[in-house]
Amino acid sequence: xxxxxxxxxxxxxxxxxxxxxxxxxxxxxxxxxxxxxxxxxxxxxxxxxxxxxxxxxxxxxxxxx
Numbered sequence: 001x002x003x004x005x006x007x008x009x010x011x012x013x014x015x016x017x018x019x020x021x022x023x024x025x026x027x028x029x030x031x032x033x034x035x036x037x038x039x040x041x042x043x044x045x046x047x048x049x050x051x052x053x054x055x056x057x058x059x060x061x062x063x064x065x
Contacts, residue, residue, distance in 0.1 A: 009055040016040060017047050027054050 001023075004011040014023060016038065024035040040048040 009053050011051060011053050013051040015047050015049045023052060025052065025054060
């Protein structure tokens with residue numbers, strides 16, 4: 001599993017050679033956890049890949065003069 005933080009949000013990447021892999025995450029802006037289930041139907045040591053992005057909401061500030 002790898003995590004990459006950018007100005008747009010946090011990217012969660014994974015790869016697995018098991019039959020299945022689950023990933024769940026939640027940030028302070030989510031109302032409930034978000035999950036991803038990956039299935040590797042091919043087996044035989046093949047690697048399945050996937051991921052999810054947690055996007056940041058852009059906050060605009062008003063300039064007061």
